[in-house]
Amino acid sequence: MSHRLSGRPLHQDRHELHGITVVLDTRSAGTYVGRFDSQDERGVHLFDVGVFDPAQGTRDEYVRRSVKFGIRVDRPGLTIESAEVARITPLGEIEL
Amino acid sequence: MPYNSALVAPMREEMVRMGAQELTTVPQVDAALGDQKGSMLVFVNSVCGCAAGNARPALRLALQHSVKPQQVVTVFAGQDLDATSRARQYFADYQPSSPSIALLRDGEIVHFVHRHMIEGRSPQLIAGELTKAFEKYYGVAV
Numbered sequence: 001m002s003h004r005l006s007g008r009p010l011h012q013d014r015h016e017l018h019g020i021t022v023v024l025d026t027r028s029a030g031t032y033v034g035r036f037d038s039q040d041e042r043g044v045h046l047f048d049v050g051v052f053d054p055a056q057g058t059r060d061e062y063v064r065r066s067v068k069f070g071i072r073v074d075r076p077g078l079t080i081e082s083a084e085v086a087r088i089t090p091l092g093e094i095e096l
Numbered sequence: 097m098p099y100n101s102a103l104v105a106p107m108r109e110e111m112v113r114m115g116a117q118e119l120t121t122v123p124q125v126d127a128a129l130g131d132q133k134g135s136m137l138v139f140v141n142s143v144c145g146c147a148a149g150n151a152r153p154a155l156r157l158a159l160q161h162s163v164k165p166q167q168v169v170t171v172f173a174g175q176d177l178d179a180t181s182r183a184r185q186y187f188a189d190y191q192p193s194s195p196s197i198a199l200l201r202d203g204e205i206v207h208f209v210h211r212h213m214i215e216g217r218s219p220q221l222i223a224g225e226l227t228k229a230f231e232k233y234y235g236v237a238v
Binding site (some may be wrong): 070071072075091 | 098129144146148187190191192193196208211212213215216217
C-alpha cells in the first residue's frame with residue numbers, strides 16, 4: 001500500500017482560500033493578516049491573526065514587514081463580518 | 097497535542113529519503129545550528145496538507161539541483177515541540193510558521209521561506225524559487 005501524502009488535497013470541500021494566509025482590509029480602515037479558514041453567515045473566519053496597529057507605522061509597512069518576517073500573531077482567531085470586508089489579498093501575492 | 101506518531105511517520109520518512117537529518121531533541125538542534133558552518137537548509141516540517149503537502153516535494157525537486165546546501169536538517173512542528181522551539185530561537189527575527197524553510201550560511205540566515213510563500217503554489221514553482229536562492233547564496237564554494 002502506498003502512502004501518497006505530498007500534494008494530496010485534504011480540504012477539497014472548503015473555500016478556495018482555505019489555508020491561505022491573507023491580508024484582509026476592512027471598510028473601517030482596519031487591516032488583519034491571518035490564515036483564511038472559512039466564510040459563513042457570521043463572516044470571514046481567520047486563524048493566527050496579526051492586527052495592524054496604526055501607532056506602529058503605516059498599513060503598507062505592516063504588510064511588507066509581514067511578508068518579509070512573517071506574522072506576529074495577536075489573536076488566535078478572529079471573525080470579521082462579511083459586510084465589513086473591503087478587500088482580501090493573499091499575502092504570498094504581495095511583492096516587496 | 098501532537099498528532100499520532102504513526103500518522104506523521106511517512107512525512108518524516110519523506111524528509112529522510114531526500115537526505116535530511118531529523119533533529120528531534122534540543123541537543124541535536126544545538127549541535128546542528130550552534131556554531132553552524134558552511135551552507136545549511138532547515139526545513140520546519142508540518143502535518144498541514146495544504147502547504148506541507150507541496151513543500152516536501154518542492155524541496156525534493158530543489159535538492160536535485162546542481163547547486164544546493166551542504167547539509168539539510170529538519171524539525172517537525174507540532175510533533176517535536178522542544179526541538180522546533182529551539183530551532184526557532186535561531187530564527188528569532190522571523191515569526192514562526194510551518195512549513196517554512198531557512199537557508200543558512202555560516203550561522204547567518206540568508207533567505208527565509210515562510211508558509212505564506214508556499215501556500216497555493218505548485219511544488220515546481222516553489223522548487224524554482226528555492227533553486228534561485230541556492231544559486232544566489234550557495235553559488236560559490238563555501
